[in-house]
Amino acid sequence: MGYRWVVLCVGAVAQGTNAAVFLGLPAISPQLQQHFSLTLPQVGLLLGAVNLGTMIALVPWGVVADRRGERLVMTIGGLGAAACLLSAALGNAWVAGLALLGAGLFGASVNAASGRAVMSWFGKDTRGLAMGVRQTATPLGAALTAAVLPGVAISAGVPTAFVALAGVTAFVALAVALLAREPPGAVRAGAEHGLVLKDPRLLRLSLASGLLVVPQFTATALIVPLLHDHRGVSVTAAAAVFAVAQALGGAGRLVVGVWSDRARSRIGPLKVVSALTAIGFALVAVLDQAPLPVLVAVLVPASVLALCWNGLAVTEAGELAPDGRSATAIGMQNSVNYLSAATTPFVASFVAVHVAWPAAMALAAVSAVVARVLLQPWRSLRASSPQNSRSVS
Template sequence: MRYRWVVLAVGALAQGTNAAVFLGLPAITPQLRTHFALSLPQVGLLLGAVNLGTMLTLVAWGAAADRRGERLIMTIGGAGAALCLLAAATGNALLAGLALLGAGMFGASVNAASGRAVMTWFSEGRRGLAMGIRQTATPLGAALTGAILPIVAINQGVPAAFAWLAAVTATVALAVAIWVKEPPGAIRTTGEHGLLIKDPKLVRLSVASGLLVVPQFTAAALLVELLHEHRGVALGVAAAVFATAQALGGAGRLAVGVWSDAVRSRIGPMRVLAVAMACGFVVCALLDQAPVPVLVAVLVPTAALALCWNGLAVTAAGEMAPAGRSGTALGMQNSANYLSATLTPPVAGLVVVHVSWPAAMVLAAVAAVAARLLLDQP
């Protein structure tokens, strides 16, 4: 059973590489605007193409992994994403947008299939930790890319940045092909089932996950802007606060995974976290004009809490799935997350512009409360 850690390591590496594309590319927004001669809304559409492509194909990739196994699906998806990223390096803004849409569509294979690999290799008593490690790869991949990609784009140009992402993605796809295997006795579905799983508990979990993404992406999209533009904090300091929250959130994913293994429950800890982040965002709203150190002292742990629950939801979705259909279940749960991640930043931004910063914080708290209520349903 030691081999399961090899599978987990490769799966986490694939997850982090996928995050490098959809979370790392925003780090070179200024270079993308200059290279393609785009306005700010246009570059937003360009970057959003990755999320759109991912959301459109998550369930289909999950169902394919249930039928064919995660090795084949992740290898095909990784190779396809690498080719799309290379295409993005060779054309104009329109071609780059279509290529990034394709990169998202192919890259979505990792989200469901790598989770399925962990679900099949790890027993119930270790899945929380294993999924926590896998989910921690997302902020780590984004952080590393955020540090490296701007250097590449500034020194060698935007096409080189796309080529760099393509090379890393292709290398990881090769690692998947070599090292990811199914454990003895792994169950595959025969394909006669419908594409979706109609379990009300899984549907409620997916909707609750989507609601919990609202506070998560409110913090991710607005924290630097809140501190820098609204409260006058230096950009470098605001970015450091954001990085601290990301690091704490990544560590929190491991901690809550261990917690869920100890209490033999994924939903119970999610309920506690939903309440905690709702309270945190309400306090942040009340402290909007408090001294900056006081606001930061509440904002950082609140943002970290909003980041740390994902592994619990993914594990719960896989455990709710019928035998051989964990990939489909993870695809459903992730689709709700990506839909919410696509909608939250612009909606939260509109609330800030037309109402106030505290109103955006309260909106995040309301979403967390709604998720808590859904998680209470039997």
């Protein structure tokens, strides 16, 4: 087996561990609400702190990864995130919020740097699959966290849940330090990165991605409260539905990755997924008061569609960049995602509580429609740089 698969495995595990924080924590929303004496919108703000920190730090981490390599960036970032998670266990809601902001600032290192590793080690004919594997780790990490963390929080308390996340994060950071490395002939970037960030195709892609994050994080933030608070399902059962949706979303990322490799296009499949996501959330809004099995039967596929597209957008962003600057491009694309992710839990929760639950789902559907419109005139251009043809064994 080529060493590229070792690097992919390490990067995917790091990605999944990072997802345990920013996607897994919503599974214990009821426990966070009770432990910190918060309202549901306030819990949305608390959870959004992770995404806000990530959004701020993504481009800087990407620039550093392009210049210094992904191993250094992911190791420092992972250990810093672990320290912040430990801090979250020690105080009140304000301390936890600041600590989660710090966890996002450090955890952002994984997003840009692990994407750079995939771009460096895999050629364009297998990059969709490889990036799909990397991106699949995100919902799978969230699903595993959703399956385990509520039990930890209920039996041992919210602080113990934070300590557990910190321990896993530190362990994975050490594994990255030992196993991650660049391929022979890897290109390091110089000081010039402004042209990457000003590419109009990258800006359009980033905006469309940010809009697609709205349904994704509406589902992530509201599946458990929707089923538990709105429809009376137990916390355990609601968390199980959340975990199933995350796991299927992970499988979907592999499917669309292979699809994009065979189609030799990332944007074509992304357009289709955007349209289907809009339809799915529109149906959830309409069927809000349908019998519970019917609602779940629509909610889970809509959530899966909202989760499965990320690898397509990340791969396209990396392939738009000049050789040696993929982490900066991925950081830019991810920054808009995390800006949306930082605000969506609060906005969706506010709309659900103060307007109506169907209105929150309709807002997600409209966002997917606008994203699809932005992608309509797209013509994906393949750069001829070594980055877009290299495949290392």
